[in-house]
Amino acid sequence: MSYETLIVETRDGVSLIRLNRPEALNALNSQLLGELSGALDAAEVDEAVRCVVITGSERAFAAGADIKEMSTKTYAQMFAEDFFGASARRIEQFRKPIIAAVAGYALGGGCELAMLCDFIIAAETAKFGQPEINLGVTPGIGGTQRLTRFVGKSKAMEMILTGRMMDAAEAERAGLVSRVVPADQLIGEAMAAAAKIAGQSPLAVMMNKELVEAAYETTLATGVAMERRMFHSLFAFDDQKEGMAAFIEKRKPAFKGS
Numbered sequence: 571m572s573y574e575t576l577i578v579e580t581r582d583g584v585s586l587i588r589l590n591r592p593e594a595l596n597a598l599n600s601q602l603l604g605e606l607s608g609a610l611d612a613a614e615v616d617e618a619v620r621c622v623v624i625t626g627s628e629r630a631f632a633a634g635a636d637i638k639e640m641s642t643k644t645y646a647q648m649f650a651e652d653f654f655g656a657s658a659r660r661i662e663q664f665r666k667p668i669i670a671a672v673a674g675y676a677l678g679g680g681c682e683l684a685m686l687c688d689f690i691i692a693a694e695t696a697k698f699g700q701p702e703i704n705l706g707v708t709p710g711i712g713g714t715q716r717l718t719r720f721v722g723k724s725k726a727m728e729m730i731l732t733g734r735m736m737d738a739a740e741a742e743r744a745g746l747v748s749r750v751v752p753a754d755q756l757i758g759e760a761m762a763a764a765a766k767i768a769g770q771s772p773l774a775v776m777m778n779k780e781l782v783e784a785a786y787e788t789t790l791a792t793g794v795a796m797e798r799r800m801f802h803s804l805f806a807f808d809d810q811k812e813g814m815a816a817f818i819e820k821r822k823p824a825f826k827g828s
């Protein structure tokens with residue numbers, strides 16, 4: 571499949587999706603979001619893809635939703651188009667892991683896109699923010715909800731009400747990103763993490779992802795019960811037998827996804 575706003579390459583079980591609108595600092599317009607949904611549709615059904623990495627350029631992961639495209643829209647259009655709804659749901663419902671590899675600006679919809687991924691690895695140059703207040707609007711792809719869950723009320727409220735950006739070190743301290751790496755190692759580190767995931771049992775990977783997500787959606791008792799059920803259910807698969815036999819036999823497991 572060919573895309574105009576993305577560069578997609580798949581190797582060693584990992585699909586690397588690079589946002590590619592350099593003239594607009596990768597601002598998310600409907601074409602880019604449509605193509606991203608298409609690339610995820612393709613990755614979802616491709617058995618060779620076990621993990622996805624989404625990245626941008628050195629200067630920007632994405633500087634937000636495309637303000638030029640949005641600026642003249644009416645309420646009726648925004649509502650009828652369910653603006654951002656379908657593309658956000660596509661990412662939320664993606665069952666394989668997605669890593670955001672962020673360098674430069676991740677602002678507005680860019681920060682929200684990174685937070686929709688399963689975890690974020692940041693370059694030292696990364697800058698996160700929800701500057702929608704400067705445009706007279708709120709975030710529109712979950713920023714008020716997800717940033718608050720990641721960094722807590724006080725920091726989220728300050729960032730969202732003032733539009734202040736957070737650098738990579740602050741983002742790591744606040745728990746927004748899993749770790750910070752030198753800019754020239756960002757893709758290598760993200761691809762290495764993705765390759766590690768791609769080598770695991772895909773069934774166990776999907777169940778682990780679902781369970782961590784459930785921690786945000788359910789009570790502790792329900793989440794723990796769900797975990798126990800999934801843990802038990804994995805004993806129905808060859809991959810559990812293989813993983814444990816490989817440990818005992820002191821060899822590398824060869825997971826088959828069955």
Ligand code: CAA
Nearest residue numbers: 594595597633634635636637638677678679701709710711
């Ligand atoms: N939409 C459309 N175009 C954008 C853009 C955006 N979000 N961000 C940057 N661009 C464009 C600029 O207009 C500029 O294009 P021209 O050369 O044609 O003028 C080009 O990208 C380069 O940008 P700058 O010249 O501004 O670069 P800079 O280095 O001086 O500043 C920046 C970088 C601080 C990121 C600045 O571009 C900026 O503030 N961008 C907007 C950030 C923003 O407000 N994001 C939130 C958008 S709303 C949203 O995302 C809603 C939501 O929740 C879904």
